[in-house]
Amino acid sequence: MYFAATNGGGAPYFISKMNMSGKKTNTSGSDGFQRLNFLYQASIVALNAVPHCPQITSVFGKNMISIGKKLQLKLDHSVKRTICKGCKVLLIPGKSVEVKIKPIPASRKRKSRRGNQRKIQEWKCMLCSCVKQFVLNPGYSLWAEQNMDST
């Protein structure tokens, strides 16, 4: 059930280093990452357990964001994208979000031909109707993900 939340740099973090003698020592900030990791998994479990009350997941989401701010830990893109910006609820396509594909709005269009053909994936939170928009670009990969592939 455990999966690692990566830090903002791109390389996955290690929860505990192994000393030369084989004893485990702690890296800095590992406590905070463990807590974030736990909170994210807990919000998924909570949403499955109590699907009619998504407000519980907003409690977890709020804690994740405030702990990240206090301890200056960055949330990974894959984690951050599933937290609603308005109500901090866990977003699962189909359960708590409506996902639509729309043409790019006129204000964002560029004059080039490529810019006009882009489409947007719009995530609309079912609770608070806050909107997240992702521009669909087939050849694009995040900087963090690029680093992971190479190293």
Place this chain on the structure above:
Amino acid sequence: MAKKASRKELAESIFYEPLPVDARITLEQQSHILGSTTKNLNKDENFLIEYMKPKTVADTEELTAQFKKNFPLKNNKTLKDNKSKRTKKKLLTSIEKRKLGLHKLPKTGIKYASLAPLHQLWVEYMENNLNLEISATGANKDGLYQKIAKADYHGCLLMVTRSKCPSYIGAKGIVVQETKNTFQIICEEDKLKIIPKRDSVFTFNISRWTFTLFGNHMNIRPSERASRKFKSRPTIDL
């Protein structure tokens, strides 16, 4: 034909009863007051004027002028337009947050049995975090205590052992929300209990160890607790 007529009469006699006497009298009286309506019923305006005449002092000209006035109705907006239009697409105002119920969890509706997987996840997290076999038996337990103070308690099975208020003692349940001053617990009767941290002592179990938390010293927001450094005190008061 005669049969049909008789059938009709039968139907009418069954379905249509004659009006009760009182109603018939009042109706007749009203028609008398209004005047016979068959007279000037070419236009509705005439009828209105005829009706209003005995009740007001005005002339027919004034009445017609009055009736020709146009009253614009109030511009009733539909519910959708009445909703406050959010200028910012992402952020919510505090009023909106309160309406959505983000601060308060519902008192009934969350079942204790459905939170069992959450509790299991919490136990796994604590076992991994604290590393109890090594740290609990070691000499220097400061690291362990620091970790307990910084840990997250959502999903913990807490029990109130001592408290200044006797009604809180013995309250037991799974933590769903932690705020600056309270623990919000779902107890076995599927009720949400809000227990203030102040003047209470909580205990929880992990495998074969029990831990006590002194609520008086935990009066901090859970996110701020993550970066707090707790000083060791010589005596602990309730």
